Structure formats: structure tokens, C-alpha cells
Amino acid sequence: MPEPDQRTAQRPRRHIDQPRLIAFDALRAINSGGGYANLVTAEMTHGLQHRDAGFVIELVHGTCRMQGSYDRIIEHASGRPLSDLQAAVLEVLRLACHQLFRMRVPTHAAVASSVDLAGVAISERVTGLVNAIVRKLSRKDFDEWCDEIGAGFGDLADMALRFAHPRWIVDALADALQSDDDELAALLDADNEPPIPMLVVRPGLARRPELMTEGARRTPWSPWGVERPGNPSELPAIRQGRAGVQDEGSQLVVQAATAVTPRLKGPWLDLCAGPGGKSALLRGLCPSVLIAAEPQPHRAELVAHALRAYPGGYQVVVADGRHPAWAPASMALTLADVPCTGLGALRRRPESRWRRDQSQVAELAELQRELLDQAIASTMPGGLVAYVTCSPHRAETIDVVAGAQGVEILDAPSMIPEVPEAASRLDDRFIQLWPHIHGTDAMFCALLCRT
The missing domain is CATH 3.40.50.150 (Vaccinia Virus protein VP39)
Known part of the structure; x- marks a missing residue:
């Protein structure tokens, strides 16, 4: 007889909710498969309820955005190089970091769900390791981990860690900005805020009032733009190509x-x-x-x-x-x-x-x-x-x-x-x-x- 699928052959006590399992699969597709976060999450959340889709998008996009800093914290907390961790285990730990440090997920839920995710999606053999590392991660918040890891860092290195940007990018932005550290911090912080979808009417084909549904507002400077939360494809002008999505x-x-x-x-x-x-x-x-x-x-x-x-x-x-x-x-x-x-x-x-x-x-x-x-x-x-x-x-x-x-x-x-x-x-x-x-x-x- 063929062997059962690994995910269905786990102990009955293991259960993981669908959004977290989808988030794990999405992160694997992005980091191991070279996918793009927006395309991967759009495909994998299709058909989900709005609340569940929003959870997956925030968890995946936020984890991708903060990943370099999370990796340094995981390495520091676990006491081992990342190369010693199985790639799939590392993805579970990254998702745990985002839930612990950036989302309104109770600590006990973040720990328990991470262990269950490891058992269901990977193997029961790794659950002990995941449990130990996530519990250690949960003992400090993000800023406390940055304080510990970044002790002795210079200002730009510390900002790179806290705002989750590679150091070379921080250096390049600081050079282009030609300003003080406070403004540089404001720029790095803005990079970590997902933008509201920005729409544009095609001149001669549509006018802005068509896009001005509830919650929408005109762009402050562009004569063609509308900032509108939600799914752009809900609008007929977008579906017909008379308007598009453009910053x-x-x-x-x-x-x-x-x-x-x-x-x-x-x-x-x-x-x-x-x-x-x-x-x-x-x-x-x-x-x-x-x-x-x-x-x-x-x-x-x-x-x-x-x-x-x-x-x-x-x-x-x-x-x-x-x-x-x-x-x-x-x-x-x-x-x-x-x-x-x-x-x-x-x-x-x-x-x-x-x-x-x-x-x-x-x-x-x-x-x-x-x-x-x-x-x-x-x-x-x-x-x-x-x-x-x-x-x-x-x-x-x-x-x-x-x-x-x-x-x-x-x-x-x-x-x-x-x-x-x-x-x-x-x-x-x-x-x-x-x-x-x-x-x-x-x-x-x-x-x-x-x-």
C-alpha cells in the first residue's frame, strides 16, 4: 500500500489552522521557490474568508519584510548558526517571530501553534526543537532582542537591525537623503508600512469619480490618481482596462x-x-x-x-x-x-x-x-x-x-x-x-x- 501523506500521518493531537498552514506554504514558495510575496499570497488566499486572507497576508508579508532581523534574533536565541537549522524549521521560526513581535497573537498561542505547525507540516521529530527555540524567543520583545544583539553597534548598524534593512541599503538611503538620523529612521519606518492600493484612470477612458467608492480619496498631486483600500478588481473600470493600479x-x-x-x-x-x-x-x-x-x-x-x-x-x-x-x-x-x-x-x-x-x-x-x-x-x-x-x-x-x-x-x-x-x-x-x-x-x- 502507498505510504500516507506526511501531513495526514501525524498524531491525532496535532492540529493547525488553515491560515497558518497556508502562510507556511507561502513562505516556502517565496524563500525556496523564488516566488514573489504579492503573487504567492494572492494565489494561495483565493477563496479564503476576508479575515483569514488578511491574516495570511500580514503574516507572510510582514515576515518577509522583517526576515533579516528575525534571522539574527533566531540565531542569537538558539545559539546555533542558521545553517544548522532545517530550512522548513527556519520558516516556522520566522513565522513565530512575526506573531510574537508584530502581531496581536498571545504568546501561548504563538508558541503552541508554531509547535503544532512544525509537527503537521514537517515532522514530529522537530517539535521539541521548535518548542524550545520559540519559548526562548518569547522571553523578550523585539526591541529587547535588538538591544542585546546590537550592543556596541554604530548608529547605522543599529538602525539596519531595528528597521530590518540590509546595512548597504541603509548606507545608500542615508547618502541620498543627506539628513539626520531621525529622518532616516522615518524613511526606514515608512518602508515597513504596506501602502494602500493606488489607482490611476487612463486619460480619455475614465474619470476619477468612477473610482471614488467608500473609503477612497483623490491623490494629493496627481490629476489621475485615487487611493482606495480593498481589491482593485472589484471596480469595472479596472477590469475593463480603463483604469489601472499605479503608485x-x-x-x-x-x-x-x-x-x-x-x-x-x-x-x-x-x-x-x-x-x-x-x-x-x-x-x-x-x-x-x-x-x-x-x-x-x-x-x-x-x-x-x-x-x-x-x-x-x-x-x-x-x-x-x-x-x-x-x-x-x-x-x-x-x-x-x-x-x-x-x-x-x-x-x-x-x-x-x-x-x-x-x-x-x-x-x-x-x-x-x-x-x-x-x-x-x-x-x-x-x-x-x-x-x-x-x-x-x-x-x-x-x-x-x-x-x-x-x-x-x-x-x-x-x-x-x-x-x-x-x-x-x-x-x-x-x-x-x-x-x-x-x-x-x-x-x-x-x-x-x-x-
Whole structure:
């Protein structure tokens, strides 16, 4: 006879609720399977009651966000390196940390449910180890563990531990912020607050009142945005492609880029278009034809899907922006929203801060320079290039633009004068938005006129 499934062959006394078991499976899919927290949780919570789905999302996303600090606490409390722990056991301990330190779960429930989860999802053999470590974790709160582990740390190292950011990211943000530790702490804290979904109407297809259901509010600066809690797909305009989901920071850089274009006629180019949010906004504003280029076919399909509600006036091209499929000097406006580390969007991508490595910055910067060079070459004299990143890192922003040839740098913040403190502190000709100031992703934008 075939052996019974491990989870159904446990002792009858072991029972674990479905949300915690789903959270365990989700964390395994993210950390061992390379999944993305938002996609994994969306798939695994489909059909769950609202309360249970919310519990899973908070537990998984919060654990991913705080994971590096939780790992240091687990290592310290257990007295053994993480490599000595089975990967699945480590996931149970991480989930226990978040319940103990960040959720309103009673200590006895966090301990008991972690032991039961280990017995049901892994093996009865590991329950003793999990019980011992979780009980030790529960003896101190998060700040007390940080006090003990961080004794003797410098200020930035201590902030990295307490706010769960890799040290190299803290250093990069401190450099871009050019401020004191209090403001840096406010930024790191804002990175740990999940944002409310931000919606955008497609110009010419929808108007904001369609999205203004109960609990919604207009964005403070973007003329197209609505902040609305809940599931965006509940709205007909979203399902029909007449509106989309897009952070206000992304809307504002498009607003800045299109503020000076009417002086030239010609097609517009979205050089790195996937997944298509900016392309859809540009298409609604473009007086000519929009070319949306994306090198990966599956992402090009996402771009086409984002543009589907428009009757025409656009072309989606599967092409690498470094090797263009269009004539040089043919675009009136080129938007280069280049691949980057994503340090500006850490609040909406909870797992990403632990997947990036400082060595990737130099590799990405080289790609960014190549894409900017081609964006300039694709733009007609007198045309505009908007260089955009979702990262405030110096090496991905002002250092890349500093190497641009044949352009005049424009005063980008003046294109969105209603937005306070929008100028980069590294160079006030550029836009730099911030989560703790603007409630947006930390978007960077440079506007360059080809000479």
C-alpha cells in the first residue's frame, strides 16, 4: 500500500489552522521557490474568508519584510548558526517571530501553534526543537532582542537591525537623503508600512469619480490618481482596462515628463515598457503614436494588456532598448524607466530587500547607462528624454545622468511645482520623491533635452 501523506500521518493531537498552514506554504514558495510575496499570497488566499486572507497576508508579508532581523534574533536565541537549522524549521521560526513581535497573537498561542505547525507540516521529530527555540524567543520583545544583539553597534548598524534593512541599503538611503538620523529612521519606518492600493484612470477612458467608492480619496498631486483600500478588481473600470493600479510617484514622473512635450511633434517611446502602467498613461496623453518596447515577450503581453482599452494609436514592440527596432532621432519624447534595484519600492515588495546584493548595483548601472545613451540617440534634436528609476541610489541616479552626452539638463522639479520637497538633495535639478514625505515610492526623474 502507498505510504500516507506526511501531513495526514501525524498524531491525532496535532492540529493547525488553515491560515497558518497556508502562510507556511507561502513562505516556502517565496524563500525556496523564488516566488514573489504579492503573487504567492494572492494565489494561495483565493477563496479564503476576508479575515483569514488578511491574516495570511500580514503574516507572510510582514515576515518577509522583517526576515533579516528575525534571522539574527533566531540565531542569537538558539545559539546555533542558521545553517544548522532545517530550512522548513527556519520558516516556522520566522513565522513565530512575526506573531510574537508584530502581531496581536498571545504568546501561548504563538508558541503552541508554531509547535503544532512544525509537527503537521514537517515532522514530529522537530517539535521539541521548535518548542524550545520559540519559548526562548518569547522571553523578550523585539526591541529587547535588538538591544542585546546590537550592543556596541554604530548608529547605522543599529538602525539596519531595528528597521530590518540590509546595512548597504541603509548606507545608500542615508547618502541620498543627506539628513539626520531621525529622518532616516522615518524613511526606514515608512518602508515597513504596506501602502494602500493606488489607482490611476487612463486619460480619455475614465474619470476619477468612477473610482471614488467608500473609503477612497483623490491623490494629493496627481490629476489621475485615487487611493482606495480593498481589491482593485472589484471596480469595472479596472477590469475593463480603463483604469489601472499605479503608485502616485509613477504618475508624477509621467506628469513631469509630459509637461514640456507639446513644442515638438512626433511619436513617443516607452523604452522599457513592462509591465505597462506608464505606457497606458502615456498613451492617454500622447498626441501622436506611442511605441512601447519591452525585451521579454511575456512582459510585452502585459504591456499590450494594459493598453487594451485604447482603440489604437500605439504599437507594442518586443525589442531590447539597447538594440532599437526604430529609426534613430525619431522620437519627440522618450521615457526610459530603466531596470534598477527597486530600493524605492521596498514597502510594496516585502521580500526584495533581502534578495538584492550590493554587487548588483554596478551591473545595473552599466545597463542603465547603455539604455540612457540609446534613449538619447532615439530622440530627435529638441526632443525630451525622461530618465526614471524606482531607486534613490546615487549610482543609479545622478551618477548615470552625469555621463549623458549631447543633452541639456532641465529643471525637473519645476514641472510638478505643487509637490513639496520634490528636488533631489544630491542635485536639485532632478526629482526625488520619498515614502515618508510624499507617501509614494522613492521615484527619481531627470529631464534631458537633446541638443
